[in-house]
Amino acid sequence: MAMNRAQKRYSVSVMLLMASYVLTLMGVVLYHDNHPLHGPLGYVVGLMPAFPVIGVFFVLGRYLVEERDEYLRMQVTRQALIATGFAMSIATAWGFLENFDLVPHVYAYYAAILWFAGLGLGACINKVAAMRGGGE
Amino acid sequence: MINRLRVLRAERAWSQQDLAERLEVSRQSVNAIETGRYDPSLPLAFKIADLFGLTIEEIFTNPAKEPKQ
Numbered sequence: 001m002a003m004n005r006a007q008k009r010y011s012v013s014v015m016l017l018m019a020s021y022v023l024t025l026m027g028v029v030l031y032h033d034n035h036p037l038h039g040p041l042g043y044v045v046g047l048m049p050a051f052p053v054i055g056v057f058f059v060l061g062r063y064l065v066e067e068r069d070e071y072l073r074m075q076v077t078r079q080a081l082i083a084t085g086f087a088m089s090i091a092t093a094w095g096f097l098e099n100f101d102l103v104p105h106v107y108a109y110y111a112a113i114l115w116f117a118g119l120g121l122g123a124c125i126n127k128v129a130a131m132r133g134g135g136e
Numbered sequence: 137m138i139n140r141l142r143v144l145r146a147e148r149a150w151s152q153q154d155l156a157e158r159l160e161v162s163r164q165s166v167n168a169i170e171t172g173r174y175d176p177s178l179p180l181a182f183k184i185a186d187l188f189g190l191t192i193e194e195i196f197t198n199p200a201k202e203p204k205q
Contacts, residue, residue: 069165
């Protein structure tokens with residue numbers, strides 16, 4: 001299936017951001033092994049792996065603005081809403097369980113991982129909805 | 137929303153892809169509209185109507201007047 005301009009821009013941006021995420025994370029971990037992070041520079045270095053992930057949220061928003069096909073835009077919007085509901089629900093539930101010492105502590109960035117998993121779930125739901133309505 | 141898009145397209149021997157290119161939308165959009173899974177916005181409905189030289193009402197059935205199942 002050929003991608004339109006907005007889809008191509010989104011895909012290329014996500015690939016570049018993911019590549020920069022892997023490289024940044026590896027670099028920061030290696031740096032941290034030799035130089036424990038502290039002080040203002042520590043915060044800057046510690047935040048560096050977060051920026052490419054935040055960038056993915058930005059390019060998804062930019063895609064929704066740039067996508068001229070209203071049906072595709074609706075599908076991606078639904079996918080993102082499913083991802084948000086999925087991630088926030090689990091994060092909220094886990095937070096309370098953690099608060100009562102029923103589950104171990106989990107780093108907050110797992111919310112982003114859950115959100116990306118939720119995008120996959122949203123894509124599956126979109127696919128099922130399309131198949132139930134007569135297929136594509 | 138019930139519509140005559142598939143019939144109108146067939147009368148012109150257009151594939152979904154042909155119609156999608158004329159409307160500047162994806163083939164999935166045409167499929168979703170044809171099968172009633174997606175109701176187009178008013179601007180897109182006008183674009184469809186203009187393409188076939190018909191009014192919106194001649195292509196799309198008013199949901200309030202759709203036969204009850």
